Amino acid sequence: ETGVTQTPRHLVMGMTNKKSLKCEQHLGHNAMYWYKQSAKKPLELMFVYNFKEQTENNSVPSRFSPECPNSSHLFLHLHTLQPEDSALYLCASSQEDGRGGDEQYFGPGTRLTVT
Amino acid sequence: GQNIDQPTEMTATEGAIVQINCTYQTSGFNGLFWYQQHAGEAPTFLSYNVLDGLEEKGRFSSFLSRSKGYSYLLLKELQMKDSASYLCAALNSNYQLIWGAGTKLIIKP
Numbered sequence: 001e002t003g004v005t006q007t008p009r010h011l012v013m014g015m016t017n018k019k020s021l022k023c024e025q026h027l028g029h030n031a032m033y034w035y036k037q038s039a040k041k042p043l044e045l046m047f048v049y050n051f052k053e054q055t056e057n058n059s060v061p062s063r064f065s066p067e068c069p070n071s072s073h074l075f076l077h078l079h080t081l082q083p084e085d086s087a088l089y090l091c092a093s094s095q096e097d098g099r100g101g102d103e104q105y106f107g108p109g110t111r112l113t114v115t
Numbered sequence: 116g117q118n119i120d121q122p123t124e125m126t127a128t129e130g131a132i133v134q135i136n137c138t139y140q141t142s143g144f145n146g147l148f149w150y151q152q153h154a155g156e157a158p159t160f161l162s163y164n165v166l167d168g169l170e171e172k173g174r175f176s177s178f179l180s181r182s183k184g185y186s187y188l189l190l191k192e193l194q195m196k197d198s199a200s201y202l203c204a205a206l207n208s209n210y211q212l213i214w215g216a217g218t219k220l221i222i223k224p
Contacts, residue, residue, distance in 0.1 A: 004157070042119065042214040043158075043202070056211075090157065103148070104212075106157035 002026055004107035006091050012113045013081065021076040021110045023091030031096055032074040033104065034066060037088040049074060050096070081114045088112070117141045119215035121203050126221045127193055135188045135201050135218045143208020149177055149188045150202040152217065158202055161188070190220075198222045 004025045013019050025032065034046040048056035049068040063085075065077040074091055088111050092104040120138045127133040139147065146165035150158040164170055164179035164186060176189040188201055200217040207213055 040123070040216055042216045043204075045212065045214075103160035103163065106159070108155075108157045 004091060004093055004105050006089075006107035006110050008110060009108065010111045010113075012115060013078070014115055015081060015083070017081075018077070018079040020078065021089055021091075021112075023074040023076075023107055025072055025074075025091075025093040025105070025107075027093055027105060029093040029095050029105070030071055031094045031102075032068060032071070033092040033094075034074065034076055035090040035092065037090055037109070043090070046076075078112075081112075083114050086112055086114045117207060117213045119203055119205060119213055121201075121215040121218045123216070124219045124221065126223060127190075129193055129195060129222055129224050131193050132189065132191050133193060133220065135190075135203075135220065137186045137188070137203035137215060139184050139186070139203070139205040139213070139215075141205045141207040141213050144181060144184075145206040145208065145210060147177075147179055147186045147206070148202075148204045148212070149186075150204065151199050152202060153199045161201075193222050195222050195224070 007022045031050045033048050036044040045058050046060045047066045052068050063080050067075040088109045090109045091107040094102040094104045118140045148163050149161040151161050152158040162177035169178045174191045179186045200219045202217045203215040204212045
């Protein structure tokens with residue numbers, strides 16, 4: 001595998017379910033990101049990890065819980081979600097945490113539907 | 116507040132040239148990115164400008180005017196595969212990326 005991979009690609013879950021999204025990067029990068037992408041809206045940055053440490057949490061509800069066990073893996077644990085949480089969840093990585101114009105490499109995303 | 120404005124949708128003809136504009140208002144500025152996102156796929160990096168002027172990369176060019184808070188992406192010799200959304204994002208003084216909602220470009224034969 002190369003680049004940034006995400007699993008699953010599609011997920012349908014009820015509001016009482018617990019599920020996890022997984023992201024893996026094979027680029028040797030030190031920073032990883034979770035974004036939410038809703039139709040016709042700007043990308044919303046959710047969390048940033050730099051060298052496994054969380055450096056940013058953009059007022060994300062606690063029903064979203066990130067985990068970064070190492071610089072190559074990032075998880076997003078989901079529980080008691082709401083229908084408005086339905087969106088495309090994108091993972092990205094970069095060499096550093098966005099400083100100096102480092103480009104971000106994105107995974108294909110997980111299309112989440114909350115019923 | 117911080118804001119990025121870009122047109123929601125544009126249509127162009129195969130073989131033609133199209134310019135996608137982006138204006139930004141951010142607290143400080145450390146550069147501007149353009150990304151391409153095909154439907155159902157990941158965004159991919161196109162360009163990064165931090166100095167004023169035009170940067171050319173094959174059929175794609177990106178322009179920046181810091182004094183005007185303005186950038187554009189110029190696509191030449193359009194091909195059907197260029198049909199995609201184009202995302203503009205500005206890096207503010209805290210090195211946070213402020214994203215636009217994207218411009219959906221439709222290429223017609």
